[in-house]
Amino acid sequence: MPMKLGLMPIRLMPSVPLDSPRAWCLNKPMIHRIHDEELSKMGQNQSLDSNGMVKVVFYPEGRMSKVPKGSMLLAAAQAADVNLEASCNGNSTCGKCKIQWIDGAVTEVTPEERKILHPAEIESGYRLACATQILGDVTVRIGREIKQTTLQIEADGLKPDFVIDAPLQKRYLELTPPTLDDPATDLERVVRAIGQPLAKGNLLMALRNLPELLRAVDFKVTAVFEEDQCIGIEAGDTHNECYGIALDIGTTTVVLTLIEIHSGVELATAAAANAQGKYGQDVISRIQFSTQAGGLKQLREAIVQQINELITIVCRKSGVKREYLYELVVAGNTTMTHLLLGVSPENLAHSPYVAVFREGISLGAAEMGIQISPFGLVYIIPSVASYVGGDIVAGMLAIGLQHSASPALLVDIGTNGELVFGSRDDLVACSCAAGPALEGMNISCGTIAVAGAIEKVDIGPDVVLQTIDNQPGVGICGSGIIDTVAELLRKGISERSGRMRSRKDFLAIGGEDSLAERIKDHGELRFELIAAESTTTPARENRAIFISQKDLRQVQLAKAAIASAIEVLMKEKGINASKVAQVYVAGAFGKHLRKENLLRTGFIPAELGERIVFAGNTAKTGAILCLLSKEMRLEAEQIAKKTRYFELSVYPGYDQLFFKAIAFPSSHPSE
Numbered sequence: 195m196p197m198k199l200g201l202m203p204i205r206l207m208p209s210v211p212l213d214s215p216r217a218w219c220l221n222k223p224m225i226h227r228i229h230d231e232e233l234s235k236m237g238q239n240q241s242l243d244s245n246g247m248v249k250v251v252f253y254p255e256g257r258m259s260k261v262p263k264g265s266m267l268l269a270a271a272q273a274a275d276v277n278l279e280a281s282c283n284g285n286s287t288c289g290k291c292k293i294q295w296i297d298g299a300v301t302e303v304t305p306e307e308r309k310i311l312h313p314a315e316i317e318s319g320y321r322l323a324c325a326t327q328i329l330g331d332v333t334v335r336i337g338r339e340i341k342q343t344t345l346q347i348e349a350d351g352l353k354p355d356f357v358i359d360a361p362l363q364k365r366y367l368e369l370t371p372p373t374l375d376d377p378a379t380d381l382e383r384v385v386r387a388i389g390q391p392l393a394k395g396n397l398l399m400a401l402r403n404l405p406e407l408l409r410a411v412d413f414k415v416t417a418v419f420e421e422d423q424c425i426g427i428e429a430g431d432t433h434n435e436c437y438g439i440a441l442d443i444g445t446t447t448v449v450l451t452l453i454e455i456h457s458g459v460e461l462a463t464a465a466a467a468n469a470q471g472k473y474g475q476d477v478i479s480r481i482q483f484s485t486q487a488g489g490l491k492q493l494r495e496a497i498v499q500q501i502n503e504l505i506t507i508v509c510r511k512s513g514v515k516r517e518y519l520y521e522l523v524v525a526g527n528t529t530m531t532h533l534l535l536g537v538s539p540e541n542l543a544h545s546p547y548v549a550v551f552r553e554g555i556s557l558g559a560a561e562m563g564i565q566i567s568p569f570g571l572v573y574i575i576p577s578v579a580s581y582v583g584g585d586i587v588a589g590m591l592a593i594g595l596q597h598s599a600s601p602a603l604l605v606d607i608g609t610n611g612e613l614v615f616g617s618r619d620d621l622v623a624c625s626c627a628a629g630p631a632l633e634g635m636n637i638s639c640g641t642i643a644v645a646g647a648i649e650k651v652d653i654g655p656d657v658v659l660q661t662i663d664n665q666p667g668v669g670i671c672g673s674g675i676i677d678t679v680a681e682l683l684r685k686g687i688s689e690r691s692g693r694m695r696s697r698k699d700f701l702a703i704g705g706e707d708s709l710a711e712r713i714k715d716h717g718e719l720r721f722e723l724i725a726a727e728s729t730t731t732p733a734r735e736n737r738a739i740f741i742s743q744k745d746l747r748q749v750q751l752a753k754a755a756i757a758s759a760i761e762v763l764m765k766e767k768g769i770n771a772s773k774v775a776q777v778y779v780a781g782a783f784g785k786h787l788r789k790e791n792l793l794r795t796g797f798i799p800a801e802l803g804e805r806i807v808f809a810g811n812t813a814k815t816g817a818i819l820c821l822l823s824k825e826m827r828l829e830a831e832q833i834a835k836k837t838r839y840f841e842l843s844v845y846p847g848y849d850q851l852f853f854k855a856i857a858f859p860s861s862h863p864s865e
């Protein structure tokens with residue numbers, strides 16, 4: 195469809211570097227409307243190449259992509275590997291993909307953008323990348339990009355006692371060199387020493403390398419074993435260099451830890467926002483993207499590349515060479531593991547929601563594109579069902595739920611809430627759509643746990659905030675969102691129905707003036723944590739950080755999903771709250787999540803409050819256990835088989851329980 199209007203391109207002064215502050219002042223963009231004829235004239239001057247491609251440059255780093263004319267800026271950013279946050283999946287509602295236009299022809303500002311962007315921002319050239327089409331070569335400036343290693347790494351949680359007995363082992367061997375009296379082949383010589391044939395999958399590689407390898411080191415070699423099968427031979431004595439990786443692939447974040455196998459010591463960890471996020475924030479949108487032409491390949495390549503980059507980081511941090519990494523153990527939800535293997539998850543989205551596989555699988559790392567030892571392996575922890583994945587099996591392993599004599603509950607609060615209830619006799623699991631609100635997505639000022647994310651909120655006569663790394667506020671992450679909502683309830687700024695009180699209503703119940711001033715009506719009520727004039731980071735310049743009425747509703751829906759699922763599981767098992775020994779809470783929260791606020795917001799029923807245990811990143815812990823212990827790996831397989839999956843939606847009366855759970859608990863004397 196031809197574009198009616200565009201933005202007049204202006205030229206930058208070439209002698210001033212684009213990323214210098216001076217350049218920015220000198221070249222502050224001016225926006226002019228132009229008419230159809232001007233646009234078509236301008237189109238003739240645009241440097242479209244012969245394939246109809248245009249060039250987009252992203253400052254300050256100068257990354258560049260070529261995309262078809264008419265593409266959205268968000269797509270161009272993805273093509274240039276610029277990781278813009280896109281919480282609403284490009285629906286122009288979250289405002290996270292904001293960029294600043296510098297030069298070149300793009301379409302006019304849309305009504306959706308006018309709802310999100312302040313007029314002063316529009317005047318300064320700010321646009322939503324998901325709403326801006328490219329008409330010629332374009333230069334833009336990005337504000338905040340989701341970068342690797344800037345994520346807060348979850349504090350360590352529970353870890354059961356266990357004995358290190360890793361499937362991965364190395365053994366140093368001194369072979370006898372061949373003589374006329376002993377003319378055995380190189381392969382026979384190796385097989386004789388290790389007492390077994392080489393693993394079939396690696397045989398060809400071994401045969402090609404053996405002659406040179408053996409003779410270069412005077413027949414002194416180290417054999418690498420996985421589950422007692424020899425997977426490779428290395429030159430010399432390397433038996434002390436034995437490492438593996440535990441990987442937690444969450445829909446929102448990826449956490450990768452390098453482990454020394456003999457000691458079990460965690461040498462280095464790196465975390466990042468899942469690189470697939472640019473293709474969709476939740477599993478359903480990623481499944482949808484995977485069905486588009488080339489979509490599955492793009493998703494697989496994004497996560498494989500990210501894993502390789504994170505491996506580079508942990509190797510650099512620890513000084514370990516990547517050729518000494520022999521196994522990578524993956525804990526991920528069922529969709530994530532399908533995408534990692536390039537296996538279509540399409541049927542997970544349609545009734546009867548069937549996965550292609552749910553077993554524990556061991557594959558060659560090289561064939562998956564994972565850059566560790568050439569004969570390294572990748573082990574995928576088994577899943578329970580399509581929506582209760584290997585990350586939850588790892589979680590059960592981490593808290594030892596399979597050995598619990600008394601009923602206990604594991605609640606993993608993420609975009610999908612996953613719950614397991616039971617004891618060693620019977621485990622039942624379910625999942626519920628909690629939505630991404632508590633991972634900082636679909637919330638007006640939500641963010642993942644990056645430096646500057648507000649992670650702790652106290653509201654007294656004034657508002658006291660704590661941000662990650664004490665950096666200037668950029669948004670609110672999961673624990674900060676729960677804190678804020680709990681505090682709004684405690685102070686009576688929100689009613690238990692989830693309705694935010696207007697300034698007048700709040701003052702009428704005796705609310706403090708200093709807090710009333712923070713309640714603003716922008717067509718929708720919001721409570722400001724940081725006023726627009728107080729924001730100091732470029733990403734939020736002149737934009738307040740707040741929780742809106744709509745955000746409150748998102749949290750309410752998440753809370754209703756989790757609370758009603760807990761109730762259904764207890765009913766299903768015929769066990770009331772007084773009999774529940776422990777409630778383990780895992781999830782993507784910062785370290786400041788507070789029990790009292792989980793109770794005040796009603797995520798966990800008050801009767802269970804005393805028994806809440808924060809379990810940390812149980813998916814990562816479970817992956818470490820599977821890496822270091824054959825017994826634990828076997829237990830993971832058994833847990834996956836014996837846990838019953840329970841479909842919430844077929845439970846009689848589930849809808850009523852859900853709606854009953856929507857109201858928050860009563861927290862303020864006015865109610």
Ligand code: FES
Binds near residue numbers: 281284288290291
């Ligand atoms: S506004 Fe562009 S991705 Fe949300």
